[in-house]
Amino acid sequence: MQTETLIKMANQIGDFFEAEPDEAQANLEIANHLNRFWTVDMRKQIATYVIEESGAGLHKQVVSAISSHLKV
Amino acid sequence: MDDIKYTKSNYIAPKYVPSPDYGTPKKVSEKLVMLTIDGVDISVPEGTSIMHAAQLSGVSVPKLCATDSLEPFGSCRLCLVEIEGRRGYPASCTTPVAEGIKVHTQTQKLADVRRGVMELYISDHPLDCLTCAANGDCELQDMAGAVGLREVRYGYEGENHLKAEKDETNPYFTFDPSKCIVCSRCVRACEETQGTFALTIEGRGFGSKVSAGNKDFMDSECVSCGACVQACPTATLMEKTVIEAGTPEHSIITTCAYCGVGCSFNAEMKGEEVVRMSPNKDGGANHGHSCVKGRFAWGYATHKDRITTPMIRKNITDPWQEVSWDEAINYAASEIKRIEAKYGKDAMGGITSSRCTNEEVYVTQKLVRAVFGTNNVDTCARVCHSPTGYGLKQTLGESAGTQTFDSVMKSDVIMIIGANPTDGHPVFASQMKRRLREGAKLIIADPRAIDLVENSPHVHADYHLNLRPGTNVALISALAHVVVTEGLVKEDFVKARCERDSFVAWRDFVAKPENSPEALEKELGVKAQTMREAARLFATGGNGAIYYGLGVTEHSQGSTMVMGIANLAMATGNLGREGVGVNPLRGQNNVQGSCDMGSMPHEFTGYRHVSDDATRALFEAAWGRPLSAEPGLRIPNMLDLAGEGRFKALYCVGEDIAQSDPNTQHVTHALESMECVIVQDLFLNETAMYAHVFFPGASFLEKSGTFTNAERRISPVRRVMAPKNGFEDWEITAKLSEALGYSMHYNHASEIMDEIAALTPTFKSVSFKKLDEFGSIQWPCDDENPSGTPTMHVDEFVRGKGKFFVTQYVPTSEKVNTKYPLIMTTGRILSQYNVGAQTRRTKNVEWHHEDVVEIHPHDAEERGVKEGDWIGITSRAGETVLRATLTERVQPGVIYTTFHHPESGANVITTDNSDWATNCPEFKVTAVQVTRVHQLSDWQKHYKTFSEAQIAFANKKLSTQQPA
Numbered sequence A: 001m002q003t004e005t006l007i008k009m010a011n012q013i014g015d016f017f018e019a020e021p022d023e024a025q026a027n028l029e030i031a032n033h034l035n036r037f038w039t040v041d042m043r044k045q046i047a048t049y050v051i052e053e054s055g056a057g058l059h060k061q062v063v064s065a066i067s068s069h070l071k072v
Numbered sequence B: 001m002d003d004i005k006y007t008k009s010n011y012i013a014p015k016y017v018p019s020p021d022y023g024t025p026k027k028v029s030e031k032l033v034m035l036t037i038d039g040v041d042i043s044v045p046e047g048t049s050i051m052h053a054a055q056l057s058g059v060s061v062p063k064l065c066a067t068d069s070l071e072p073f074g075s076c077r078l079c080l081v082e083i084e085g086r087r088g089y090p091a092s093c094t095t096p097v098a099e100g101i102k103v104h105t106q107t108q109k110l111a112d113v114r115r116g117v118m119e120l121y122i123s124d125h126p127l128d129c130l131t132c133a134a135n136g137d138c139e140l141q142d143m144a145g146a147v148g149l150r151e152v153r154y155g156y157e158g159e160n161h162l163k164a165e166k167d168e169t170n171p172y173f174t175f176d177p178s179k180c181i182v183c184s185r186c187v188r189a190c191e192e193t194q195g196t197f198a199l200t201i202e203g204r205g206f207g208s209k210v211s212a213g214n215k216d217f218m219d220s221e222c223v224s225c226g227a228c229v230q231a232c233p234t235a236t237l238m239e240k241t242v243i244e245a246g247t248p249e250h251s252i253i254t255t256c257a258y259c260g261v262g263c264s265f266n267a268e269m270k271g272e273e274v275v276r277m278s279p280n281k282d283g284g285a286n287h288g289h290s291c292v293k294g295r296f297a298w299g300y301a302t303h304k305d306r307i308t309t310p311m312i313r314k315n316i317t318d319p320w321q322e323v324s325w326d327e328a329i330n331y332a333a334s335e336i337k338r339i340e341a342k343y344g345k346d347a348m349g350g351i352t353s354s355r356c357t358n359e360e361v362y363v364t365q366k367l368v369r370a371v372f373g374t375n376n377v378d379t380c381a382r383v384c385h386s387p388t389g390y391g392l393k394q395t396l397g398e399s400a401g402t403q404t405f406d407s408v409m410k411s412d413v414i415m416i417i418g419a420n421p422t423d424g425h426p427v428f429a430s431q432m433k434r435r436l437r438e439g440a441k442l443i444i445a446d447p448r449a450i451d452l453v454e455n456s457p458h459v460h461a462d463y464h465l466n467l468r469p470g471t472n473v474a475l476i477s478a479l480a481h482v483v484v485t486e487g488l489v490k491e492d493f494v495k496a497r498c499e500r501d502s503f504v505a506w507r508d509f510v511a512k513p514e515n516s517p518e519a520l521e522k523e524l525g526v527k528a529q530t531m532r533e534a535a536r537l538f539a540t541g542g543n544g545a546i547y548y549g550l551g552v553t554e555h556s557q558g559s560t561m562v563m564g565i566a567n568l569a570m571a572t573g574n575l576g577r578e579g580v581g582v583n584p585l586r587g588q589n590n591v592q593g594s595c596d597m598g599s600m601p602h603e604f605t606g607y608r609h610v611s612d613d614a615t616r617a618l619f620e621a622a623w624g625r626p627l628s629a630e631p632g633l634r635i636p637n638m639l640d641l642a643g644e645g646r647f648k649a650l651y652c653v654g655e656d657i658a659q660s661d662p663n664t665q666h667v668t669h670a671l672e673s674m675e676c677v678i679v680q681d682l683f684l685n686e687t688a689m690y691a692h693v694f695f696p697g698a699s700f701l702e703k704s705g706t707f708t709n710a711e712r713r714i715s716p717v718r719r720v721m722a723p724k725n726g727f728e729d730w731e732i733t734a735k736l737s738e739a740l741g742y743s744m745h746y747n748h749a750s751e752i753m754d755e756i757a758a759l760t761p762t763f764k765s766v767s768f769k770k771l772d773e774f775g776s777i778q779w780p781c782d783d784e785n786p787s788g789t790p791t792m793h794v795d796e797f798v799r800g801k802g803k804f805f806v807t808q809y810v811p812t813s814e815k816v817n818t819k820y821p822l823i824m825t826t827g828r829i830l831s832q833y834n835v836g837a838q839t840r841r842t843k844n845v846e847w848h849h850e851d852v853v854e855i856h857p858h859d860a861e862e863r864g865v866k867e868g869d870w871i872g873i874t875s876r877a878g879e880t881v882l883r884a885t886l887t888e889r890v891q892p893g894v895i896y897t898t899f900h901h902p903e904s905g906a907n908v909i910t911t912d913n914s915d916w917a918t919n920c921p922e923f924k925v926t927a928v929q930v931t932r933v934h935q936l937s938d939w940q941k942h943y944k945t946f947s948e949a950q951i952a953f954a955n956k957k958l959s960t961q962q963p964a
Ligand code: SF4
Pocket: B186, B189, B190, B191, B194, B196, B197, B198, B199, B221, B222, B223, B224, B225, B226, B227, B228, B229
């Protein structure tokens, strides 16, 4: 899948959970959403992107959610 | 489980037994009144008419102008009775019972009067009973017999109406005024049952006659619901099918296959031919009413375009080859095996549809999960109500509407957001209009002035919040801001029923000044004062109920808005009893059901995630196959991957993604890139033009199963004729499974439901036998609620405590600019249904034969566009050309269209933008430019050539018997 599509989708998810005041909780929620609704291939692709491109274009919160809690 | 095991050969649909016509509606009262009718004592609720009471005690009083679906009118004078001690002969239909009265319904005097009345009627009525279409089904005829009319003394020479001209303009029924007895049942049906007020009685006395506003029926306000036809006691208003075929001889109860209201019908049959579909008086969702689609638009089932023989081909540029079922199934199976070997399991998947029965959806997802070995299964709810499933599960704990339709009769304030019930959910709209005429208040949030705003007789919106498309979440925050800051929160409810922390976070968030109506006024385009007043009304006006549709879900923040709605309902204490609630109006008949049946890639039946080990173990044990714990691909993911050559095989049952999904060119590119597309449908739909295997499907008249409507009501679909294609749809799926080496052995759809019930807690006590008994059941239906659950979340929410979510407004990335300065939004109309595959193949096209674009006169003038001009609509995704109509229903800056016709290409323009949580496409907001043009767009020209070639391939298909 095009990485841009995944970035856009991940950022939209990030936008929603940005309203969560507790940052740790927000990280958990974002990763949880990805774990529950994205296929493992999609998750792997975004995780690789975060490592290889240091998550350029992704919201900071999303990057930290992916780095800390994503199941790949 | 149940003692009876249904099989195809022993299943006998319960015969429809008509309940008696009580003459006047049932009354509800705590107080009972005792009276004597023809010597029999009976006690009935206060307010009941004598006629109704008599029928309850088994006595039929002759009547013509009364019927129990309508309030009595008292005009025919046939129902007179005598009451001991009272003077005169009161009409039993309009006279309520009184304590201790003694009523006589049959005396010599009454008989004389009644005969006199009948004589007058008959003297102005054609005596062609033997050749009349209503012969044997005419109340006038019955009454002539009942009162013993033997002669008519007046002669037929005098002035009469016998030569009055017929009105045959409506494609489905005729109006023959020569047979009219001016009982006004039709007029009252149009007012009370339908709420359209199209008919009146013109003139007085002998000169009075029924009129559709002095116009032909087709040119009048009539919406062809058929309520008047059903109410007419004579052959004056008559279905054309009955005129052609004669009166039906048996009748089987089934469920409409169109919208999410899920009306119950009696399929009135002559052998295997449907003569009439008449709405079932005992239907839980419709109480004897229907709309033009369900009652009349079923002719598609026998339309000449229907394909009934399986077809295969190697490439989509090849003509189709007609083959036997075995050949088609084996070919499909071999292709699936080949693709699995070459590309792996994850390159395959399935799509089901909300037009499928629960049983069909269930076996399809079972096939994909257990046999294909992947969770790549999705359903068309992805593109309509997936945010509802997500949002309501998060907040309340169950992915479903909270009420019954009848609940609206106890609502005091009705808020409709992004829905157009009079077009999309007509029968429910009629009920809602009844409540509004009784005085309930109405708030409408919609960019466009839908009919309920001010275009429905005796109904108008108290507030129309005509927000700009895409700003829903800002609106719900503004309304919540008023509730919170003006102290209108129902603190007791929130304290007792909701998670405190989540409430506090939400309260503090909406209370922020940036969420005030004043701060958001400009973004929304709605006056702050109007929002304040609407919010106050909703919070303080008594029972508040929210009804919403795709105008809420089909946005980039669709799921956020659903949660925002649930937040507002919780904060105002409007959940857990009748008259309130959060009510998603589901588009298609089985949107709720298809979601319940585990058709989404991440969950099994009953909304249980695939990663839940206990649930997965349950299914693995039942199905005998290992199952994946990882969520599969959603439709847009499948399409993205297909376009990149990484998704290769699709089994698509009853769904037409090439027309109904956004960004058509992206979809067709994806389809073209696959190696095996299997389509199962009635017609060569748009997706089938890209298919390699076509399995002809069965219509709803030809199969057994169940549909679940918007109020979680499971209703039976019953086979009233043999499938023209040879098999019910679940049988085809089972055959494919068999060919893939996994046996699905069911004798009858009821056994599939038994399996669903055994594996799904909310369906635990559902069975066909129970449905036969109860008529319909609203899930959850289990040991605690053996007859179902009309209202949800009564004592506590399904998730325990209700959870508030902070709903930050994030403007969509689909923004207007100088290149694309207008916003296009989409919707539906009454006579057509979804992609139109069915309704376009009925006479409903007489109401809507093309999709047009509504544009505000101001925007039109700027572009030199006049009524009826062709206009080119260009978006970031594509271009199409449609005819313009100028109207102030849309606001300046917004255009609106429907998408019932494929050549319109409305989805050529819609983009890939989607809901953040569920990928539900943002159909409702597309930035566009509009210009006057003189020819079709390139896409439309290409479409025309392509679809003509594909139709020719299907028409000139090669048969195995005679190779070309
Ligand atoms: S068909 Fe329906 S809308 Fe039309 S006149 Fe009859 S009741 Fe009214």
